[in-house]
Amino acid sequence: MRTWPGRRAGRVREAPTGRRECPPPTESGQDGLRMNDELRITPRSADFAAWYNDVIMRAQLADYSPVRGCMVIRPHGYAIWELMQGALDAMFKETGHQNAYFPLLIPQGFLAKEAEHVEGFAPQTAVVTRGGGKELEEPLVVRPTSETIIYAMLSKWVQSYRDLPVLLNQWANIVRWEMRTRLFLRTTEFLWQEGHTAHATSHEAEEETLLILGVYRRFMEEWMAMPPLTGPKTEAEKFAGAVRTYACEALMQDNKALQAGTSHFLGQNFAKAFDTQYQTADGALDYVWSSSWGVSTRLVGGLIMTHSDDVGLICPPRLAPIQVAVVPIWRSDAEKAAVLDSAEQLARALREAGTRVALDDRDGMKPGAKYYEWEGKGVPVRLEVGPRDVKQQQAMLARRTGGKAPVAVAGIVEAVQGALAEIQDDLLAAARQRREDHSIRGVTKEQLIELMEGAGGFAYGGYCGSPECEAGVQQASKATIRVLPDEEFRSDPAPATCVWCGKRAELEAVWARAY
């Protein structure tokens, strides 16, 4: 059985609880309650940024590193990332992709080969100029993304249309020198997945771009319970070097948008820059058409900001490193033996059914303290097992999202799995409801500005397509066009006029202030 290091004696295997109607943790000393100051959480409504940081610290997801802008991902945070990786990796494999690994260091000259690309990334790169005690002949950049090195290699590997498509993915770290950083959301170094594909036709490459956008969306909804809007970005917002960028945009609890995943149709831009040509069936030479796409550890930040509350993290069951915490309760040694025996049986049954369970049998820690700890860490379900429960062949099942009820031991696996599934569904439904509650359609210029200066949210409005209008709105409201929404998200009737200039609307756009 898996155990956790206890702060007192015992081992820990855990379970969460409903965040009952008890008040949130209070300041030390108040109400006779005490808690470690480092675990104190600023109320979300008081200061969202502080709340976000506090949740991360409380749940032990990450910590600051000695280097500005960098973060340490702690085991509990990394476990969430690993679950994300597992789900996404399986989806990539199902759609025919293979993993590979390209190096961290890229010749500086490579970046310069694609004009927009270098313009976009040069200011953000870290450059290595010395190695082995000597000045390097050509500086090496720490990859801010890997298009350049990958196309340099593809031009070696691809000769014929028979070599296409190439469907690659890599899990890697990258470095982008950011002015301002935030845990998970924007750090100097971050972990991500970058897919790179090369195709014989433009159509096929764009189909691939959209396929992956759909994969991302499905992952965000089904695993993260975070429902994004999807659609293309405007020219101003697209990836440096792409022909078109598509994105998933999710709405956080402070009503700011988070770009959660992007998928780019690159046309032949990189193929031309790196001379990645192939021979067609009829003997001609053509450049490959390509796509690239990525999601990063930023998703962990999105997960936190989508669901969590003033008690701490709320983690959707499918991505919860610990789905169930079992907390035994006893008074005497005799009770302890019986209760532990029952708790271990429950834990074993759940584990055998594929549930991630922790049994928290740490000695000398009161049950209430354990509840708070697991709640802070976002564990979706807690099972409490005390002498009374043993006698009645039951356990108390408490949900992180609220509610506590007895469950018969005989049906524990079904009850727990049912609860996990319900919590997963409820979180998605709640997030979708919140998104719609904070979306306004057919906004006027005044409404848009008012919304952005106030409550925030997604503002749907008409857009003539001109960069001037896009810039005008941004200057007036600090909101950017997050996406030109895909059909299923569009308004009916479609907006008739541009929010900014009042001319005929060619498109519908969704504005929001964004991370």
Add this chain to the structure above:
RNA sequence: CGGGGCGUGGCGCAGCUCGGUAGCGCGCCUGCUUUGGGAGCAGGAGGUCCCGGGUUCAAAUCCCGGCGCCCCGACCA
């Protein structure tokens, strides 16, 4: 880079105006009693007061100069 805040045991802070033994809460260690929503008592460990100069008999405290971190804004996944 601009604006704000902050650097004192692991964490959160007080002390600084008015220089003179470095304190409090939580956490940690030991023991006993506890355990159905953050346990109690007793004992104990733990600090280059961010760094460097200066003033002074004496600096966490006063002066000068650095550095670092966090938050807010301009750039970005």
